[in-house]
Amino acid sequence: MRYINKLWIHITGPTAEFSLETRIFHSLCVIAIFALAYNVPFNYFIGLPLIALISLVAVIIFSFLYYRSRRQRKFNSTFIMFAVTGHVLFIANFIYNSGTYGPTDVLMGLSILLVLCVVPKSQQKPWVAVNILIICLLHYIEYSWPQLIPDTYMNKESRYFDITSGYIVVVIVIYYTVTYLRRNYDHEKRSASDKATSIEQKNHQIVDQNHELERVNTERNKLMSIIAHDLRSPLSNIQNYLEMVTEYELETDERRMVEGDLLKVTRSTIDMLGKLLIWSKAQMDGVNVKLGYVTLRQSLFNTIELERSIALKKDITLISEIDWEVKIVADSDMLQLVIRNLINNAIKFTPHGGQISFKAKHIGRECWLIIRDNGIGISSEKQAELFSLRAASTFGTDNEKGVGLGLLLCKEFTELQGGRIWVESPEGEGTVFYVSMPTGS
Known part of the structure; x- marks a missing residue:
């Protein structure tokens, strides 16, 4: 199963290199090639050699369109060629495959579905109009000049086989097209959800980082306030003592009292400085x-x-x-x-x-x-x-x-x-x- 998925990705093109519409187009070309390749021997054996020939020509054309998009990467012009060629082939199929007695109407409905899947959004309405116009015009021609649309079936059984086969092909193509679209839709939905989750996580990280920056700024301001307030006072006391000793002759008892107070202040200041240094180092360098x-x-x-x-x-x-x-x-x-x-x-x-x-x-x-x-x-x-x-x-x-x-x-x-x-x-x-x-x- 994994090998088949890898092979299909290789055939339709990697998501990083091709848009969703282009990958859908590649898958439709591959499905159309296989469906038309099946129609070549089938139509020949039920007595429709001309339709078998048209199917063979269509196989060659769709192979060329696939190569032009997948290998040469000429997307927009290839999409238009695909839409034009598809309608031309179905017109020929209508004329040479018994008109409304054959399966062409159903195939034309399939044709417009495939065209809508690949052409740009701006071109979808014009192609719907073209498709309806072609069908109405072909029906009018058959109604007005029935001799222009001959019945090419050899017998009743071949007609029913052809219509049944055409319907089965249409259903299979629609199934794979819708499945592929749904799978890609689910993939895009998951990708969008993952991106949204990733963005939300990044937003949370940014908010957390902002809170952390606010905390760090608050702590830095607090630290500066501590240094300015709590260290200035004991240093001022030391300065006052030295000025006092320099300017005045103190008695022994007075000197001892001042020195005792000064020793307490100095010890307290050293303790504060030690804690400040330890904490600052832990904040800046981390702790081992x-x-x-x-x-x-x-x-x-x-x-x-x-x-x-x-x-x-x-x-x-x-x-x-x-x-x-x-x-x-x-x-x-x-x-x-x-x-x-x-x-x-x-x-x-x-x-x-x-x-x-x-x-x-x-x-x-x-x-x-x-x-x-x-x-x-x-x-x-x-x-x-x-x-x-x-x-x-x-x-x-x-x-x-x-x-x-x-x-x-x-x-x-x-x-x-x-x-x-x-x-x-x-x-x-x-x-x-x-x-x-x-x-x-």
């Missing part, structure tokens, strides 16, 4: 995620110990209740950054003498890392924007300044590792951050 099986000890033990010492400076107790040998699927460096940011936040918003706990729970195919503090909590309004650039920077319990990027980094880096992050925080009752990582088992 290196996932693998790691134990909590390999990935987080040193980070927790470092954060414990930072918490002690604020009289905060950091408790860890963890099975350090639990294996998870993670990028060790990314996970360290996420947990370090979350514990830093907990330290920042927990008052002196407070407590922070770090726990791990194995739940199904996930390991939940839970950071809980008894700090000031987060309002429900702020929770809605907590993991985005819309989150406003806030001050900790010791006036530690945030940049608003830490939790955004945590969310992006957690999801890049195939994990999840969420928060529970009744205002005034502390905060619990959850980081769920796949265990791969």
Whole structure:
């Protein structure tokens, strides 16, 4: 079947090279050649040698027309020659095949159908008029001068055989013509539908790209605002301190107090710059995620110990209740950054003498890392924007300044590792951050 389809496509012409009308014309020529080739021996054996000769001439003519269109690609003039030749042949067939006693009227109806399938739309009405005019004129001649249209049948049986054969040929040609038209119509319909779907998908892609560009522009503007607002203030403090030291002689206690404040500002500024650089690099260059099986000890033990010492400076107790040998699927460096940011936040918003706990729970195919503090909590309004650039920077319990990027980094880096992050925080009752990582088992 596939071979037959390929052969037919080769005969009628590829869709990329020939229009639908031209391919229909090629198929009609081939069908007409076979139908007329059948009529040559058939008409000869029923006693119509002249009609057999006309059929043979028609086979040669249609073969020439097919060659002229398929090989020489002379389409428009060939279509006109096809229409003219078809009508001339049917006129001859009418005259030499018993007029209205033969099958010519039915064949003339077939002729106009085939002509309408191939000629340009602008020529269809004129050819219909020509076809009707020819039939009416031939009928009038036969009615007025019946001797001009002789009965060429040898007997009654040959006439009925000829009419029956002509009808069968007409039905077969109509069937293949309509089938071919329907198949091409369905093909064009599917192609149009596929193109429409493709255009719709591209439109969706363009809309998504526009939304992404809007998001990137919004984030860029937010980033510029952060840099302009949140970094300018600590840098101004450093400048003021240096000017003060240069212009005034400060007492030892005053100098120590100013230096302590300046150290806090400098540390906060370095922390903000670090987060800005990490986030900016991730947005511009993308992030190379290196996932693998790691134990909590390999990935987080040193980070927790470092954060414990930072918490002690604020009289905060950091408790860890963890099975350090639990294996998870993670990028060790990314996970360290996420947990370090979350514990830093907990330290920042927990008052002196407070407590922070770090726990791990194995739940199904996930390991939940839970950071809980008894700090000031987060309002429900702020929770809605907590993991985005819309989150406003806030001050900790010791006036530690945030940049608003830490939790955004945590969310992006957690999801890049195939994990999840969420928060529970009744205002005034502390905060619990959850980081769920796949265990791969």
